[in-house]
Amino acid sequence: MNKVYVLGGAQTDFERNWKKEGKGMVALLKEVMSDGLNEAGLSFDDVSELNRDNRIACFVGNFIAEKYTDQGHLGAFLTEVHPAFYGVPSARYEAACASSSVAIDAAQTKIKAGDYDVAVVVGWELMKTVDAIKGGDFLGRAAYYEKEGKGIELPFPKLFGKLADETLKKYSQLDRDRYLDALAKISVINYQNAKRNPLAQTRRWFMNYEQARNRGTETNPLVGGLLGVSDCSQVTDGAAVVVLCSEAFISERKIAGKPVLKGYGHRVAPMLFDKKIADSKSSAYILPWTRQAVLDAYRRSGLSVDDMDVFETHDCFTSSEYAAVSAFGLTEPGKEYEAIESGMISFTGTKPINPSGGLIGCGHPVGASGARMFLDLYKQVTGTAGGYQVEDVKNGMMLNIGGSATTNYVFVMGAEE
Amino acid sequence: MIKTVTVIGVTGTMGANVAGIFASFGDADVFCVGRSIEKVKASLPKIVKSVKADGIAKKLIPADMNQLEECVAKSDLVFESCAESFTVKKEIAKRVGTVLKESALSCTGTSGLSITEIASCYPERLRGHFFGVHMFNPPYSLPLCELIATEYSDREKYEELKEYLDKTLLRTVVEVKDSPAFLGNRIGFQFINEAMQYAEVYKDNGGVDYIDAILGSFTGRTMPPLVTSDFVGLDVHKAIVDNVCQNTDDYARGTFVLPDYISGLIKNGKLGRKSGGGLYQMIKYENGLKRSTVYDIHTGLYRDVIPYVFPFAEEMKKYISEGEYANAFEVLIHNHSQEAEICLSFLLKYIIYSLYSAKHLGDTVEAADDVMATGFNWCPPMAMYQALSAVVDMPTLIKERIPQICNDVDVDLLLSCVKPSKYDYRIYFKSGR
Structure with missing residues (x-):
């Protein structure tokens, strides 16, 4: 099997509201695609040339543009971005908030198999086309809509509020205050990290422990069970591009210093939240399939948690980042608070999580988040993360989930040995 | 460490917003001082x-002007945000100066009065601790x-304040000279005031809404310039441009002269949004319907806003979308309608005046970009230069379109500084x- 290299990419400024700018998906894709190719060292002419010999393909990650922007057939839509995409194999991949991870997975598979030499992955979502309630209802389709979404206002905060409840139930030793404290700290770390990221949605917003810890106030209302607004990721417009390539392409172009995709994990848990919890009863982990996806990625990469210098995780809510801590192997299950209280996962800690600010700080354009995390791993591993660069990163891991931790995608990226 | 701050004038919009910044990002206890408790x-x-x-609610401590000395004596930083009047500001400076801690910093939020003059009201040993800190609304x-x-100014104190504003309050700090309107407002209000002047020149074409339709958000800003001035308040606008007019004499001075019709509106209490109408007036009917009207310079009456359709603007918007x-x-440059030519000349004049002002009033040429992007949300001048450069040779275009300004200033020298x-x-x- 061929090695898979990462050439780089780009993301849009997640602070932007494209509707307010009077722009739509065409402008979004044109901007991110030209920036992404440029950062990866490719031009549209390169795309045309590679396509002449059928050596390039595109993989589009998007959850639900049919609802937000009334548009489907998103793989083909790239032909509207630039004529260089005429004839380029391209399709859309969907797995709710893990949509662009499944696109990355398809891309790496084609390169491993030797079908293509260059794979362009673009993940995107425009979510500010509708109001929060309507958007929340659209997102309900990432759960079992008929049973968990339909007619429920903001179904996802409620599902991840349930995850918080279930976490407290499962680990009876876990003090409720200690847990809520840890969740508040997770929020604060993500907001603080976002301050260093010039493309983060919340980079100018204010958040501190006091604000995050006091839930149920006017400026931090409860949105799902124990969770407040400070525990939630954002509604975001955005796109991210990452470009993968084969070893042949690397040697042909005499490219040096690019990281490799070392391993992946992909596991799907029961769709319904209640079934998920029933299924987890026999496990020490609250999200056993998330943990399994991480283990698969470690096994495939031949690396362990000790080899990971940085993590990007799917903090759609603080309760999901909390569960990810033990899934990564940073603590025993049920003891996740240790990594938070000790400072292990903070920016200057030994195992920083989300130096980018994550979904809470950086923003969460659902179909783009996987590609954005992958891009951030690339930046960290190549030392190009600027203000949010973690020191001495050789390897990093990302976890991107879809639904209520239903689809679980993990990637390990690192410097070539 | 700045742990306690006094903000004087918190009942004003800017005073309140700045108090919020100190209490949140600064995590400071803030004495909120005003005339009436x-x-x-x-x-x-x-x-x-x-x-x-x-x-942050529990960090805010209300106080009235009688308690000013008491608050200042406990503070590491004092921020004055009172009315734009030397008399008021000097009076406060004297009071602050009598009790200010030896280690403390003091600043004024004036948007254009001379900082040096206010500083002179402090006792000599504290003058070096006093600075102008001009934020934009809303600072959040x-x-x-x-x-x-x-x-x-005391260099060490200056660096301490700069570091605090930058690292703790997360401000985009731009160092500027003590000159009328400083840098951001000098550039921004030049543009807005000249737009007001053009509205008068083109009053037979519609005037206010005509010019706004030419310089809308498709030209690199959130809202058109004359709508902006209604937000700012025409009285505030007048104070700023009059100050520049009276106390400066650069090549653009004539563009700071306030048109008579604006003075007339101010006299009639039509100050903008805050007074329910200014250049524009929204009429709300009891049944909930709204009608957007605009001041017609020709008739002196409000009439319905005209939905102008200029081919160059429509095409630009379509491409931008x-x-x-x-x-x-390309459309902007190659369309030679009166409207497109006015539009392009404004953008070119903006670039030149920004570079000129940054050179004379700022620390670096980048200062012009920083102030316009982070204070006005307008496409900053060098970014605009870069944008237009993609399709045209800028020096040639500038000489062709705004020849009179090329006589007044050394355009080549200014353009050689563009980064x-x-x-x-x-x-934008x-x-x-």
């Missing part, structure tokens, strides 16, 4: 709201902070009115 107390919820954080979303030193910026700029902008022009060019 009732009004101060009533403004506290506004302060909390300005940073969207109930958590506009991070620009102009920092102004004086001839008395699809992310085809270069095509939009690649750190701002992305695409964000919008496809709207």
Whole structure:
């Protein structure tokens, strides 16, 4: 099997509201695609040339543009971005908030198999086309809509509020205050990290422990069970591009210093939240399939948690980042608070999580988040993360989930040995 | 460490918003001082709201002017945000100066009065601790902070304040000279006032809404310039341009002369949004319907806003909506209608005046970009230069389109200072009115 290299990419400024700018998906894709190719060292002419010999393909990650922007057939839509995409194999991949991870997975598979030499992955979502309630209802389709979404206002905060409840139930030793404290700290770390990221949605917003810890106030209302607004990721417009390539392409172009995709994990848990919890009863982990996806990625990469210098995780809510801590192997299950209280996962800690600010700080354009995390791993591993660069990163891991931790995608990226 | 701050004038919009910044990002206890304690107390919820954080409520301590000395004596930093009057500001400076801690910093939020003159009201040993700190409204979303030193300034104190504004309060700090309107307002209000003048010149074409339709958000800003001045307040606008007019004499001085019709509106209490109408007036009917009207310079009456359709503007908006910026700029440059020519000349004049002002009033040429992007949310001048450069040779275009200014200033010298902008022009060019 061929090695898979990462050439780089780009993301849009997640602070932007494209509707307010009077722009739509065409402008979004044109901007991110030209920036992404440029950062990866490719031009549209390169795309045309590679396509002449059928050596390039595109993989589009998007959850639900049919609802937000009334548009489907998103793989083909790239032909509207630039004529260089005429004839380029391209399709859309969907797995709710893990949509662009499944696109990355398809891309790496084609390169491993030797079908293509260059794979362009673009993940995107425009979510500010509708109001929060309507958007929340659209997102309900990432759960079992008929049973968990339909007619429920903001179904996802409620599902991840349930995850918080279930976490407290499962680990009876876990003090409720200690847990809520840890969740508040997770929020604060993500907001603080976002301050260093010039493309983060919340980079100018204010958040501190006091604000995050006091839930149920006017400026931090409860949105799902124990969770407040400070525990939630954002509604975001955005796109991210990452470009993968084969070893042949690397040697042909005499490219040096690019990281490799070392391993992946992909596991799907029961769709319904209640079934998920029933299924987890026999496990020490609250999200056993998330943990399994991480283990698969470690096994495939031949690396362990000790080899990971940085993590990007799917903090759609603080309760999901909390569960990810033990899934990564940073603590025993049920003891996740240790990594938070000790400072292990903070920016200057030994195992920083989300130096980018994550979904809470950086923003969460659902179909783009996987590609954005992958891009951030690339930046960290190549030392190009600027203000949010973690020191001495050789390897990093990302976890991107879809639904209520239903689809679980993990990637390990690192410097070539 | 700045742990305690006094903000004087919290009942004003800017005072309240700045108090919010100190209490949140600065995590400081803030004495909120105003003339009436009732009004101060009533403004506290506004302060909390300005940073969207109930958590700061307990850090806000209301006080009235009688308690000023008591508050200042306990403070590490004092921020004065009172009426734009030398008399008021000097009086306060004298009072602050009598009790200010030896280690403390003091600043004024004036948007254009001489900092040096106010500093002279402090006792000699404290003059070096006094600075101008000019923020933009609302500071929660506009991070620009102009920092102004004086001839008395203590270098160490200056660096301490700069570091605090930058690292703790997360402001975009731009160091500017103590000159009328400083840098951001000098550039921004030049543009707005000249737009007001053009509205008068083109009053037979519609005037106010005609010029706004030419300089809308598709030209690199959030809203058209004359709508902006209604937000700012025409009285505030007048204070700023009059100050520049009276106290400066650069080549653009004539463009700061306030048109008579604006003075007339001010006299009639038509100050803008805050007084329910200014250049524009929204009429609300009992049945909930709204009608947007505009001041017609020719008749002196309000009439319905005209939905202008200029082919160049429509084409630009269409291209911008699809992310085809270069095509939009091609249209702007190659369309020779009166409206397109006015539009382009404004953008070119803006670039030149920004570079000129940064050279004379700022620390670096980048200062012009920082102030316009982070204080006005306008496409900053060097980013605009870069954007247009993609389709045209800029020096040639400038000489062709604004020849009179090329006689007044050394355009080649100014253009030789242009650097690649750190701002992305695409964000600012919008496809709207």
